[in-house]
Amino acid sequence: MKEPKGREAGHARNAVAGPAPATGVVPLRREGEGAEGDSGGASLQYIRVLTIAGSDSGGGAGIQADLKTMAALGCYGMSAITALTAQNTRGVTAIHTAPAEFLTAQIDAVVGDIGAQAVKIGMLHSAEIVRVVAEAIDRHGLSRIVLDPVMVSATGAQLIEQPAVDALVRELFTRCDIVTPNADEAALLLGKPIGSMVDMVPAARALLGLGARAVLLKGGHLPGDEVHDLLAVAGEEGEPLLHDMRATRIQTRNLHGAGCTLSSAIASHMALGMPLIQAVEAARTYVHQALLAGAGVKTGEGVGPLNHGFAPLAACKQAI
DSSP, rough: OOSSTTTSSOSTTTTTTOOOTTEEEEOOOOTTTTTTTOTTTTTTEOEEEEEEEEEEETSHHHHHHHHHHHHTTOOOEEEEEEEEEEEEETTTEEEEEEOOHHHHHHHHHHHHHHHSSSEEEEOOOOOHHHHHHHHHHHHTTTTSEEEEOBBBBBTTBBBBBBHHHIIIIIIIIIOOOOOBBHHHHHHHHHSSOOOOHHHHHHHHHHHHHTOSSSEEETTSSSSSSSEEEEEEETTTTTEEEEEEEEEOOOOOOOTTHHHHHHHHHHHHHHHOOOOOOHHHHHHHHHHHHHHHTTOOOOOOSSSSSOOTHHHHHOEEEEEE
């Protein structure tokens, strides 16, 4: 298995300056700086990423984490809210699912006008909501799609109904570029426990067997001084490409929203033009540094958030 470079490249943002913009993508200037030949931005557009996910009233996960991540990485974030949660650092106290027709209206409004170069999908509480998202993907021809199968919050609250788990596999696995479950979520998807790195390889293969094109199986919930993530990409001849990705574990309780942050960072890097494996590596580096930057900060009385804005990049634009 190949061990990529990236997450070990340094702990300071200055050590990892962030990804170079894709060809044709340039950082936006600050307001008032102007640019020679720039006719008011009419011939330019932002790099646009849509998150289809739940809202976290505490601000640490869900669309709040997604939008913070997208902005920090130089992208223009948009949202279609699947559910409202009443939650804080100590837990989730209530969930209100958005009506299916309203979710459809949100997606159609955003994509029909602004468009999206990549999509991150998070909390989908019911099977009906899953079907709405699948239909929207087909209707709008969406691409560069990252599915984070959010099932249980960092505080232990269940965020998905069982019929929705089956619908996720049936309706979305084949429509998305990559699925990013943690070990607990993969265990729910497969119906078998994942207790060690030894279990991760067959689990990743099994998830590919369910139709996923690529799987990032996250090992942060498993014990050990190192965090092991396994990226498995479906091969053309049936044998998957496996990439063992490792990093030193950061000792902190501020882990709320780490999975949301990672998946939205992958989507952002893909929108910026990175190929999948490079996008995953860059996203893991960003999450690692955001964890470090927020490790010593207290937010609430429970599981706190990452520091998404530790060193934001300038917004990027490209020619229309």
